[in-house]
Amino acid sequence: MAAQAQTTSQAAPPTRRGRRSRRRNYLGGLLGWIWLAVIILPIYYAVITTFKNQGDYFTQNPLAPPMPPTMQAYGDVLRAGIGRYFLNSVIVTVGSVIPIVLFSFMAAYAIVRGNSRFLRLCRALFLLGLAIPLQATIIPIYLMITRLHMYDSLGALVLPSIAFGVPLTVLILSTFLRDVPKELFESMRLDGCTSWQIAWRLAFPLTRPAIVTVSIYNGLNVWNGFLFPLILTQSPDLRVMPLALWAFQGEYSVNIPAVLAAVVLSTLPILVLYVVGRRQLLSGLTAGFGK
Amino acid sequence: MAALASVAGAPDQTSESRRVGEAPLDLLVLPALIFFVAFALIPLVGVVALSFTSWDGISAITYAGTGSWTQVLNDPGTYHAIWLTFKIMIVSWLVQTPVSMLLGVFVAGHERYRAVLAVLYFLPLLLSSAAVAIAFKSLLDPNFGLSAGLHLPFLSQDWLGDPTLVFFVVIFVIAWQFVPFHTLLYQGGVRQIPASLYESAQIDGAGRVRQFFSITLPQLKYTIITSSTLILVGSLTYFDLIFVLTGGGPGNATRILALDMYLRGFKANQMGAASVIAVILVFVGLALALGIQRIGGRDRAASQLEGL
Numbered sequence: 001m002a003a004q005a006q007t008t009s010q011a012a013p014p015t016r017r018g019r020r021s022r023r024r025n026y027l028g029g030l031l032g033w034i035w036l037a038v039i040i041l042p043i044y045y046a047v048i049t050t051f052k053n054q055g056d057y058f059t060q061n062p063l064a065p066p067m068p069p070t071m072q073a074y075g076d077v078l079r080a081g082i083g084r085y086f087l088n089s090v091i092v093t094v095g096s097v098i099p100i101v102l103f104s105f106m107a108a109y110a111i112v113r114g115n116s117r118f119l120r121l122c123r124a125l126f127l128l129g130l131a132i133p134l135q136a137t138i139i140p141i142y143l144m145i146t147r148l149h150m151y152d153s154l155g156a157l158v159l160p161s162i163a164f165g166v167p168l169t170v171l172i173l174s175t176f177l178r179d180v181p182k183e184l185f186e187s188m189r190l191d192g193c194t195s196w197q198i199a200w201r202l203a204f205p206l207t208r209p210a211i212v213t214v215s216i217y218n219g220l221n222v223w224n225g226f227l228f229p230l231i232l233t234q235s236p237d238l239r240v241m242p243l244a245l246w247a248f249q250g251e252y253s254v255n256i257p258a259v260l261a262a263v264v265l266s267t268l269p270i271l272v273l274y275v276v277g278r279r280q281l282l283s284g285l286t287a288g289f290g291k
Numbered sequence: 292m293a294a295l296a297s298v299a300g301a302p303d304q305t306s307e308s309r310r311v312g313e314a315p316l317d318l319l320v321l322p323a324l325i326f327f328v329a330f331a332l333i334p335l336v337g338v339v340a341l342s343f344t345s346w347d348g349i350s351a352i353t354y355a356g357t358g359s360w361t362q363v364l365n366d367p368g369t370y371h372a373i374w375l376t377f378k379i380m381i382v383s384w385l386v387q388t389p390v391s392m393l394l395g396v397f398v399a400g401h402e403r404y405r406a407v408l409a410v411l412y413f414l415p416l417l418l419s420s421a422a423v424a425i426a427f428k429s430l431l432d433p434n435f436g437l438s439a440g441l442h443l444p445f446l447s448q449d450w451l452g453d454p455t456l457v458f459f460v461v462i463f464v465i466a467w468q469f470v471p472f473h474t475l476l477y478q479g480g481v482r483q484i485p486a487s488l489y490e491s492a493q494i495d496g497a498g499r500v501r502q503f504f505s506i507t508l509p510q511l512k513y514t515i516i517t518s519s520t521l522i523l524v525g526s527l528t529y530f531d532l533i534f535v536l537t538g539g540g541p542g543n544a545t546r547i548l549a550l551d552m553y554l555r556g557f558k559a560n561q562m563g564a565a566s567v568i569a570v571i572l573v574f575v576g577l578a579l580a581l582g583i584q585r586i587g588g589r590d591r592a593a594s595q596l597e598g599l
Contacts, residue, residue, distance in 0.1 A: 028393065032397050036408055042430050049429070061439070061440050103322040107322075114315075122320050125328075126327065130580075131580040132335055133572050133576045135549040135572060139334075139338055139341055140337030141334050144337075159330050162330070163327050166326060170323060195319075224418070225419075226421050226530075226531035231557065246425075249425050249428075259425060263425055267417060
């Protein structure tokens with residue numbers, strides 16, 4: 001398995017690229033391709049099915065490509081009002097991610113730069129937050145949201161989403177902020193800048209890669225969130241995408257191509273986001289988890 | 292977790308807040324703190340309080356002593372849910388760890404095709420659990436899914452309708468969704484192993500398998516701890532996936548703790564009893580997180596969590 005073991009001290013070029021790929025790793029390759037098949041098969045199935053109509057779905061081989069391909073399923077889904085759910089998801093996601101990142105950045109900056117007992121307590125609390133299972137708190141959250149008269153509103157989804165995005169975001173951002181050389185802060189201080197100015201003019205631009213990482217990460221979490229919408233909203237008008245998928249599945253159980261078309265549509269924005277920010281997301285995640 | 296934080300060490304010594312005429316840094320932490328306390332920490336305390344009530348979710352909340360606790364602890368369904376949750380947790384760990392470790396070691400190589408594979412492996416992480424569950428539900432449909440397409444007798448099963456089979460289906464779908472993430476972790480871990488270790492091992496004549504067990508595996512110790520923590524604690528959160536895939540069925544075959552809580556609270560209107568289950572969930576989660584850190588050695592594990 002140890003592909004990287006194939007280091008040759010004399011022939012290998014000095015780049016990392018050449019270092020680990022001298023001899024073929026057949027066993028690893030086999031497992032790699034098997035796993036690829038495992039990953040791809042359900043995705044392939046879901047995508048080709050969306051291009052079939054209901055009749056073809058029942059009669060054709062489920063793994064055969066659609067003959068002829070049709071966009072009917074997508075039409076069905078659009079007529080069923082998926083645009084509305086899509087918009088709800090965008091509102092909730094943007095409305096949660098911006099506060100999460102902004103507030104977490106401020107908190108991380110304070111925790112890294114300051115040294116008061118209060119800040120150390122905050123840090124400990126955020127660490128504790130990593131171990132709180134979201135599901136376990138849903139009943140009191142439901143109670144609070146109803147008491148605030150926010151039940152069945154998009155705002156009800158935003159508030160707890162922010163709370164549960166904060167801990168990990170603070171910790172990732174503070175890891176990055178700690179790597180900013182102290183001298184930079186000192187020189188800005190000598191120039192007479194306040195903490196607030198230093199935070200926004202120096203620290204924020206310097207941590208931009210991490211900001212992108214945590215934005216995508218939180219965006220993914222909120223966009224895909226299921227439990228808060230399930231418990232805290234009720235009206236069909238207020239469904240977000242994952243909940244809409246679930247509801248569709250109940251209502252349209254005879255129209256599987258339409259259900260799967262909704263699945264594909266729900267994934268598209270995330271896919272676009274991932275393609276745009278992939279490098280930063282991956283390097284940010286591995287730096288955050290591997291240190 | 293509080294203990295972890297104290298090990299993790301204090302931030303650097305510059306105290307900007309002592310400067311004259313400037314708002315203290317402490318204020319900057321407030322917005323994040325307020326949200327966190329209001330919608331994560333207070334609910335955590337609140338759920339303990341609610342477990343001593345007999346609330347139905349609608350009418351007034353009344354104190355009920357340990358009534359809900361006795362009810363839940365005398366219910367064999369509770370133990371079934373706990374047992375099932377642990378079973379899924381442990382089997383998931385046993386399945387996901389070796390697969391993602393081997394895949395991680397493999398894709399850590401730098402050929403282009405491995406990089407492409409690593410990108411494709413990432414796809415399941417982008418999908419919501421609801422989307423994954425719906426796709427698999429239809430793929431596993433006994434009449435129109437995989438079994439109809441491949442005409443292989445062993446595939447023609449009622450995958451989600453058979454109480455024994457469904458357990459393995461759940462394990463498989465969970466692995467499908469989460470192995471990619473752990474592969475990524477291991478890939479990162481492997482890339483940080485110094486190449487010199489392998490060079491000297493090779494001079495000593497160690498083969499590939501030997502190198503894996505003598506160098507790669509020990510060097511990945513902290514990645515293994517991080518990944519295991521996330522798998523074990525994360526397994527408490529498979530709610531969405533199982534809820535959409537099986538709804539807890541057939542019968543109670545996949546009614547894990549989180550699902551049990553939801554059904555008691557929001558379907559059977561027994562919020563008190565559901566809160567008891569929630570408290571059990573919190574305890575299991577905290578015990579796991581702390582337990583694993585202890586096994587893994589505190590200092591190093593703390594700095595790992597810091598990175599999280």
